[in-house]
Amino acid sequence: MAAAESPISEYTLRRRVFFYECDGAGIVHFSNYFRYMEEAEHGLWRASGLSIANREAGVGFPRVAASFEYHRPLRFEDEIEIQVRIVSISNRSMKYTCAITRGGESIATGSATIVCVAQQPDKSMKAVPIPQGIVERFAVSKS
Amino acid sequence: MAAAESPISEYTLRRRVFFYECDGAGIVHFSNYFRYMEEAEHGLWRASGLSIANREAGVGFPRVAASFEYHRPLRFEDEIEIQVRIVSISNRSMKYTCAITRGGESIATGSATIVCVAQQPDKSMKAVPIPQGIVERFAVSKS
């Protein structure tokens, strides 16, 4: 994938609700919103010319925090937009917010903070600075 | 199931991490912590003598907010404790916190707010007071 010319600060994914994402109440299970947010985040990485999982220097990006507020339920086959926007970048972490909408109507808003880690010889993970080749591909959203 | 004699304010679930809950990084996917929290919440309801899904008066309890902070990763076959504690009860909602531990070590802390809703004739959901037969089975945790 060719790198984008300028740093990326937001990304919108469009997709449809799958049947198996709905729960016994007939609406999308609240845990799946976190998966939707991650799908859009990975789109953000791809749009930047990178893959979150194909990383240089052996680093990874686990979440240290994630949250959602739910405004309206989603149902099978709903067509939704999932927008992620980077709101802060520090030496070792990035935070983004997420807005899920359906035809312009707000469904849910969330956020996640990811931290750059390197796996240690004992298999534990340690926070490390985000490599320059990665951090330069992203920018804080101005919108 | 016989009703407990006094209101319930906390519940601890013990379980093992399943293989399919781990992601491509070899650790439990962050979205699954929300499912663990819900499993413990449903244990709390059962301990109170109720089922969250077998409710009187046609009410349901969707989440309006949910969050987690992640301290340490979990791996396949880890044995964990998931404790939920009710921290507030209002006319129409309840909030609880969740502590996930592994042998006493803190893995993650979370929270969720559930709201009592009744389905309207047009299939939309409207917040309503928690029925007396339900709210009297719960109490705010003092610990």
Added chain:
Amino acid sequence: MAAAESPISEYTLRRRVFFYECDGAGIVHFSNYFRYMEEAEHGLWRASGLSIANREAGVGFPRVAASFEYHRPLRFEDEIEIQVRIVSISNRSMKYTCAITRGGESIATGSATIVCVAQQPDKSMKAVPIPQGIVERFAVSKS
């Protein structure tokens, strides 16, 4: 969605592997192939002008059998094609096969049999003939 002019007998869905679909071995968990197959099946229904969940006459289509044979692993961000083809239609059931490929390479082949049921007053489900308005939208694949 406007109904297609002629009956539908096959459908191909293209999508990318999501991170949370990979398991602790770094490959797509075998259970998720069944979800991929269902996603393509629902595309087949939509292509026919119907929704499997928005059905007339109160019928539903649970699976009575499902299987997969796995030839090669899938990894995060792989771009795949999921093709379903109807291989038989009877009074009360339909069977389709599924071929998952990646750039023409065979990844897995599966099948599922769905049966038309109506929910009885006691909440049990009973097999019933597929309504005419549904069955006439599908045809057995000749390829």
Added chain:
Amino acid sequence: MAAAESPISEYTLRRRVFFYECDGAGIVHFSNYFRYMEEAEHGLWRASGLSIANREAGVGFPRVAASFEYHRPLRFEDEIEIQVRIVSISNRSMKYTCAITRGGESIATGSATIVCVAQQPDKSMKAVPIPQGIVERFAVSKS
């Protein structure tokens, strides 16, 4: 975990249906039966004194085939038994069947074939003989 004294040929897991395992039709999604089967398989490995993921010689055990036939639906909070029984062991693979029951009533029957693989330097996987320390812990079920 201490190794069992004699080879293991079957294992029964008891568990309750979780809310998020039910789908928009209010019943357990058919893909989750494959996860139930795997949970019981991993119990079988633990009962043998091994872990499927903590393996010697760098081998893994992906599935090459899996199937289920569904007899009755499962609902939230159902208490079920998931029994796996080894039906054949060859040089490089094992096949087991799975019976899911609820209070003695047959819910579904399934099967899976797992094959022993070693990851090659190019990341591809190649079938290899099951190491002696593993194969000697299992036996074909006589029941």
